[in-house]
Amino acid sequence: xxxxxxxxxxxxxxxxxxxxxFHALSDATRRDIVVRAxxxxxxxxxxxxxxxxxxxxxxxxxxxxxxxGLVTKQRSGREQLVRSNVETIRRASRxxxxxxxxxxxxxxxxxxxxxxxxxxxxSR
Amino acid sequence: MTVKDxxxxxxxxxxxxxxxxxxxxERCWQLWADPRQLERWWGPPTYPATFVDHDLSAGGxxxxxxxxxxxxxxxxxxxxxSVDPPRALEVKxxxxxxxxxxxxxxxxxxxxxTLNEGSxxxxxxxxxSHFPSLEGMQQMIEMGMEEGMTLAMGQIDGIxxxx
Numbered sequence: 001x002x003x004x005x006x007x008x009x010x011x012x013x014x015x016x017x018x019x020x021x022f023h024a025l026s027d028a029t030r031r032d033i034v035v036r037a038x039x040x041x042x043x044x045x046x047x048x049x050x051x052x053x054x055x056x057x058x059x060x061x062x063x064x065x066x067x068x069g070l071v072t073k074q075r076s077g078r079e080q081l082v083r084s085n086v087e088t089i090r091r092a093s094r095x096x097x098x099x100x101x102x103x104x105x106x107x108x109x110x111x112x113x114x115x116x117x118x119x120x121x122x123s124r
Numbered sequence: 125m126t127v128k129d130x131x132x133x134x135x136x137x138x139x140x141x142x143x144x145x146x147x148x149x150e151r152c153w154q155l156w157a158d159p160r161q162l163e164r165w166w167g168p169p170t171y172p173a174t175f176v177d178h179d180l181s182a183g184g185x186x187x188x189x190x191x192x193x194x195x196x197x198x199x200x201x202x203x204x205x206s207v208d209p210p211r212a213l214e215v216k217x218x219x220x221x222x223x224x225x226x227x228x229x230x231x232x233x234x235x236x237x238t239l240n241e242g243s244x245x246x247x248x249x250x251x252x253s254h255f256p257s258l259e260g261m262q263q264m265i266e267m268g269m270e271e272g273m274t275l276a277m278g279q280i281d282g283i284x285x286x287x
Contacts, residue, residue, distance in 0.1 A: 037265040092134035099139060100130050102265065103251065107143045109125050109165035110155055114147045
């Protein structure tokens with residue numbers, strides 16, 4: 001996980017990205033959305049209820065944060081869920097680990113099939 | 125160890141797995157080209173896969189379902205993007221409903237398989253997957269794997285029975 005954070009820090013060092021991050025964080029509502037996203041996932045509509053602005057305005061704020069790589073938005077049924085990017089990468093890592101395990105098992109089964117060939121003397 | 129390298133990128137949602145198999149390229153190709161062989165390894169013993177259509181030509185369709193312990197069926201399909209037997213295969217891997225109709229609500233994974241000569245008659249198989257979203261990855265895990273231990277125990281039983 002440390003590696004992930006380090007990579008994020010390295011990403012922040014590119015000028016263009018830094019501009020987007022500082023612009024994204026220059027607004028109080030957007031800063032608040034980032035803090036909430038770090039605490040857990042929230043739907044755009046739930047966020048919209050918290051601020052005295054329109055749903056469309058919140059969507060725009062989320063889009064700015066998304067393009068700065070601070071949050072990610074994902075559709076879940078009718079809702080759009082906003083998560084902090086740190087949590088998204090963490091989840092992606094966990095899922096990739098599980099998919100790796102799936103392929104390790106598959107390759108284990110392939111080994112067995114190939115070993116069967118040899119036992120039966122049908123190796124091609 | 126058969127698996128030589130695993131490279132995962134949680135930002136790009138990609139994984140590359142490299143394995144060295146103890147057989148010729150032609151033999152390893154059969155693992156993909158023969159649906160009865162695919163069935164022996166694609167699904168875990170608790171979720172065996174049954175391949176229904178299996179057309180490994182460009183634009184061709186491969187469809188399969190996996191049967192869970194309670195008889196529940198999970199349907200999937202591949203659309204063949206390109207094929208170069210016995211060395212390369214690229215497919216789009218998606219989910220389908222119980223009638224085999226493509227479920228476009230669930231994201232589609234790209235998978236590329238390449239087979240190359242390894243040392244002393246072995247074959248290096250590289251599988252590269254690009255996942256479209258976390259949802260797609262989650263679904264794939266739900267369909268494709270069981271708790272590791274149950275699985276390992278079943279396989280050990282299988283080996284002992286065959287011996």
